[in-house]
Amino acid sequence: xxxxxxxxxxxxxxxxxxxxxxxxxxxxxxxxxxxxxxxxxxxxxxxxxxxxxxxxxxxxxxxxxxxxxxxxxxxxxxxxxxxxxxxxxxxxxxxxxxxxxxxxxxxxxxxxxxxxxxxxxxxxx
Numbered sequence: 001x002x003x004x005x006x007x008x009x010x011x012x013x014x015x016x017x018x019x020x021x022x023x024x025x026x027x028x029x030x031x032x033x034x035x036x037x038x039x040x041x042x043x044x045x046x047x048x049x050x051x052x053x054x055x056x057x058x059x060x061x062x063x064x065x066x067x068x069x070x071x072x073x074x075x076x077x078x079x080x081x082x083x084x085x086x087x088x089x090x091x092x093x094x095x096x097x098x099x100x101x102x103x104x105x106x107x108x109x110x111x112x113x114x115x116x117x118x119x120x121x122x123x124x125x
Contacts, residue, residue, distance in 0.1 A: 002040075005078040006033055012048060013078055017091065020069040020083035026091035027099040029058075031080065043068050045084055062122045064088035090116040093123070 004013055012030040019026055029047040031039065035055050038046040045058040045066035059065030066084040073080060092099040094115075101113025 002073070003077060004033075004036060004073065004080070005076065008078050012050070013080055015047065015080040015082055017045065017066065017082045017084055019086055024098060025100055026084070026086060026097070039068060045082055059087060062088065062090070062093070062117070064090045066091070093119060095119045095122070
């Protein structure tokens with residue numbers, strides 16, 4: 001049985017998400033025990049939304065799903081690394097491939113990622 005330490009962060013473990021082919025870091029999310037079990041049973045990345053306080057399957061609304069190809073656990077059993085196939089191109093809810101699309105340059109930032117979809121259209125906000 002795989003044991004993760006969900007106690008350190010009030011029932012959550014940070015989850016780094018990486019493209020399984022390129023190694024590009026796509027996002028950071030959190031899992032609770034239910035999200036962990038759902039991810040293991042379905043093969044689809046499932047996270048816990050701290051904002052909405054509920055589970056969410058990545059891509060359920062946008063179609064930009066993440067199929068889990070490999071899972072790694074850190075030495076303290078309290079952080080996950082998911083290597084995924086990013087379906088649909090964009091991992092970020094802003095419409096970018098990666099959530100890390102802003103580059104720090106001196107005391108400002110510059111957008112270096114390309115916008116792949118309009119979030120207002122996809123999420124109807």
